Amino acid sequence: MTDNARETPAPFGVRLRTAMDAHGPLCAGIDPHRALVESWGLTYDLDGLRTFTQACVEAFGGHVGIVKPQSAFFEVFGSGGIAVLEAAITELQSRGTLVLLDAKRGDIGSTMAAYAEAFLGPYAVAAPEAVTLSPYLGFESLRPALDVASANGRGVFVLALTSNPEGPSVQHARLDDVSVAGSMVRGAATENADAVAAGELGSTGLVVGATVGSAVQDLGLDLADVGGPLLAPGVGAQGATGDDLKRVFGDALGNVLPASSREVLAAGPDPTALRAKATRTSEELAALLR
Ligand SMILES: O=c1ccn([C@@H]2O[C@H](COP(=O)(O)O)[C@@H](O)[C@H]2O)c(=O)[nH]1
Numbered sequence: 071m072t073d074n075a076r077e078t079p080a081p082f083g084v085r086l087r088t089a090m091d092a093h094g095p096l097c098a099g100i101d102p103h104r105a106l107v108e109s110w111g112l113t114y115d116l117d118g119l120r121t122f123t124q125a126c127v128e129a130f131g132g133h134v135g136i137v138k139p140q141s142a143f144f145e146v147f148g149s150g151g152i153a154v155l156e157a158a159i160t161e162l163q164s165r166g167t168l169v170l171l172d173a174k175r176g177d178i179g180s181t182m183a184a185y186a187e188a189f190l191g192p193y194a195v196a197a198p199e200a201v202t203l204s205p206y207l208g209f210e211s212l213r214p215a216l217d218v219a220s221a222n223g224r225g226v227f228v229l230a231l232t233s234n235p236e237g238p239s240v241q242h243a244r245l246d247d248v249s250v251a252g253s254m255v256r257g258a259a260t261e262n263a264d265a266v267a268a269g270e271l272g273s274t275g276l277v278v279g280a281t282v283g284s285a286v287q288d289l290g291l292d293l294a295d296v297g298g299p300l301l302a303p304g305v306g307a308q309g310a311t312g313d314d315l316k317r318v319f320g321d322a323l324g325n326v327l328p329a330s331s332r333e334v335l336a337a338g339p340d341p342t343a344l345r346a347k348a349t350r351t352s353e354e355l356a357a358l359l360r
Pocket residue numbers: 099101140172231232233234277279303304305306307308329330331332333
């Protein structure tokens with residue numbers, strides 16, 4: 071926490087729509103996997119992490135609408151890794167790129183309030199524009215983060231249908247005929263209602279993997295109801311394609327942020343080549359999702 075509160079920007083959903091219109095829908099991941107770092111000719115240590123991350127910032131900053139660093143890969147290196155992450159967040163923002171921190175936080179409300187302060191509040195050390203949240207203590211347990219995000223022009227992405235094969239065992243379960251994923255759609259739609267009424271993209275997003283096959287249809291979900299952005303991991307390294315995006319998201323395609331990390335990062339270490347891969351991917355996705 072620092073002494074200086076930052077000014078409240080426009081709502082995250084509004085800023086995200088502007089960024090998607092300017093740069094296309096790709097959400098480029100920064101996931102410094104050991105194998106990737108080493109394939110770039112770097113050592114898998116704090117110096118390697120710093121060089122890898124700086125190349126990503128150089129490549130994506132100002133050229134991609136939104137970037138998603140995966141917190142876990144920075145946490146591996148303790149406080150030094152967190153410092154690299156914080157520097158990357160600040161530098162990407164100074165270059166005009168939005169940052170979604172993939173941290174998947176979720177806890178009882180009183181602890182959630184501390185996570186909200188850490189990531190989304192006006193005194194956060196390096197506040198990303200949005201953070202991923204895990205709602206498996208119940209959607210309403212996220213309330214402190216939803217409220218702090220809304221008050222500070224920031225956003226959240228709540229896990230609904232994740233891209234991993236284990237997700238359905240929890241997310242497809244039904245209670246009173248509403249699936250767990252359906253309750254996330256309902257919760258996000260409620261949060262976004264005012265923004266939607268104002269003709270804007272809401273700031274409460276969901277995570278729906280591009281790999282989920284027919285789950286959206288099978289569960290009777292209408293993702294257009296969400297009214298907020300839909301982060302779609304699974305494109306590229308996890309095997310999902312543009313056709314999968316079309317099948318999964320249907321009428322909601324215009325709100326989809328396809329996320330790709332390893333496939334784009336494989337174009338490194340040269341920042342120019344990395345940027346070219348990211349911008350080409352984003353252009354291709356824009357044409358497909360139109
Ligand atoms: O359902 C989910 C939620 C988050 N992720 C994260 O997205 C990236 C995907 O990386 P790729 O290299 O493009 O497969 C990674 O950070 C995951 O933790 C996800 O894959 N699925």
